Amino acid sequence: MTSLLQRYPLPVIVLAQLFGTSLWFSINGVWLSLSAELGLAESDLGRLTLSVQAGFIAGTLALAVTGLADRFGASRIFLISSLLGALANAGFVAGAGVFPLDSLFRFATGLCLAGIYPLGMKLVIAWTPKYAGAALAWLVGMLTLGTALPHLMRGATAGMPWEWPLFASSCLALLGGLLVFLLGDGPHLPKTSGRLPLRQGLSALRLPRFRAVAGGYFGHMWELYAFWTLVPLLIGRELQRLGQGDALIPWLSFAVIGMGAAGCIGGGRISRTRGSEWVARRALMVSGALCLLYPWMNGLPPELLLAVLLVWGVAVVADSPQFSALAAVTAPKETVGSSLAVMNAVGFGLTLPAIWLTSGLWNAWGGWVALLLLPGPVFGLWSLSRGKSEA
Template sequence: MTEFLRRFPLPVIVLAQLFGTSLWFSVNGVWLSFSRELGLGEPELGWMTLAVQAGFISGTLTLAVTGLADRFGASRIFALASVLGAVINAGFVLVAEHLPAALLLRFVTGLCLAGIYPLGMKMVIAWTPSHAGAALAWLVGMLTLGTALPHLMRGATLGMPWQWPLLGASMLAVVGGLLVLRLGDGPHLPKNAGRLGLKQGLAALAVPRFRAVAGGYIGHMWELYAFWMLVPLLVARELERLGRSEQLVPWLSFAIIAVGFVGCVLGGRLSRHLGSDWVARRALATSGLVCLCYPWLSGMPPVVLLVLLFIWGLAVIADSPQFSALAAATAPPQLVGSSLSVMNAVGFGVTLPAILLVSSLWEAQTTWVVLWLLPGPILGLIAFRGLRPQPSP
């Protein structure tokens, strides 16, 4: 079994990543039936989403401070985090009606996810170093599908008891962890037995090229999750203008976010010929341009706005795997895990104020609120100028 898995390391890691990250938005996916049964509203959903984000940030910082990401095998951390996350996610069913306990378990779920997503990136780099940009595109594409899935579930599982999909996500996470454990660590990253910590994790920031990549990634993250949060609101506005049923909101929201999977895969294919830096620059510039134009075109026919949202959804995530590949290539080789953990922690950290800002201003500013996302692409592109273009492979 192990030998068979090692013949196809990338599909195994990508599948395990999809299964493991199904925990991320598991509550969002059952929210309609869940909120009806427990009498909760959208503010509580927002807090639960932010709790997971805060847990993920805390987890990535913990990995960086302790150096666990480079001191122990990535496959073991991934498997342990998947199983623990599955148990915590299943435990949510028992405490869901008690908001403080529910928020705590969502926070701990985010902690566990910090052992899945960054370590999945490290494993991809360890198994497929010659085409990391294309390989990471599949990994981030699966994360994008996991983000979109709750919107699909909102439309498709209204009659299902909300506990079932949650427990299903836990089962998938366990399967993903076991797959990665059997696969094991890749052969292409040096092992480090020394004492590592936050200081070593931050050491990559002394490298100008890594610093430029990290700056571009942080700008991208300011825009990404806030945009994903706004998608249902923007879609609902256009459907109302069309006079169509609001039941179409989750289906269109799923499609607009899920199209980012296509953007990731296409970007990965282009990166093999044109380079990761070429793809990342143009994807970030495209999403920034749509962000700039969108509110000024808000009086156009609704179909035009929906097309723009699809373009935005395609471009907004296509640069993410390329930033990760560039970060791995520019960080000190023995500190890749810690460096990626620090970069992820800071990147996800900026998603919190961005989400809070646009959600609080939506009612007053509607479509114009998207301009608050524009500083992300602009500052990211400015920072990314410090990375000199590399020759195509």
């Protein structure tokens, strides 16, 4: 079994990443039935999503500061994180609707995701160093599909208890962890010095080019997770205008978020000829334009607005792997790891206020909350342009 998996390391890692990251938005996929049964509001959705993000940030920084990711095998950390994440995700069923227990379970899930997503990147380098750039686009694409997967599972289990898709996500995460454990750490694991001094990561921000790329990534992250959180709400509004029930919301949410995987992979191919920055700029331009225009489209046919959401789903994440590639190139070689750790931590930190604002104001503003996402792409484009002028 192990020898078979080692013949195809990249597909194994990509598939495990898909399964593991299905934990990320697992409750979002069942939110309509969950909130109806327990009497929860959209602000509770924001609170629980924020808990996952906060856990991921804490876990990422903990791995960086302690050097745990370098002291133990990446495949073992991936397995343990998948196991604990699956248990925390399943544990949410017992604590659903009970504050702060529900938030603690989601925070724990986020902590565990810090041992899945970043370690997946490390494993790609360990197994396929020659194709790491192209593989990164596939990994982010699988993160996107993993985020969308709970919506698909909810659609497939319509009429069944909301707990079932959560348990299914936990089972998938366990399977992903076992696949990576059987695969192993890989023959090309990069040498590290243990702890990552975060001061070195912060010092990279003094470099104009890295600062410009990091600024673009920060703007991208302000928009990305808040948009993913809003997708079921935006779709539900359009289906209501069509006189449809809620049954189509999970399927369409999966389509909108999942289309981002095509954006990542397609953007990766285009970047080979046009360059990563070209792709990142165009993706920010498209998603920024939709942030601005979407609220003014209220009177247009719902079918058209659903199509617009599909385009938005492609553009909003197509730049993500390109920013990671640009950051790896522009960061000092001796501090690439710590530089990326700091950039990722700050980027995910920015998702917290964006999600809190948009979900908290949804009931009052409706689709106009999309305007609150606009500063992200605007700042990202400004940062990239400023970096070019300073170069």
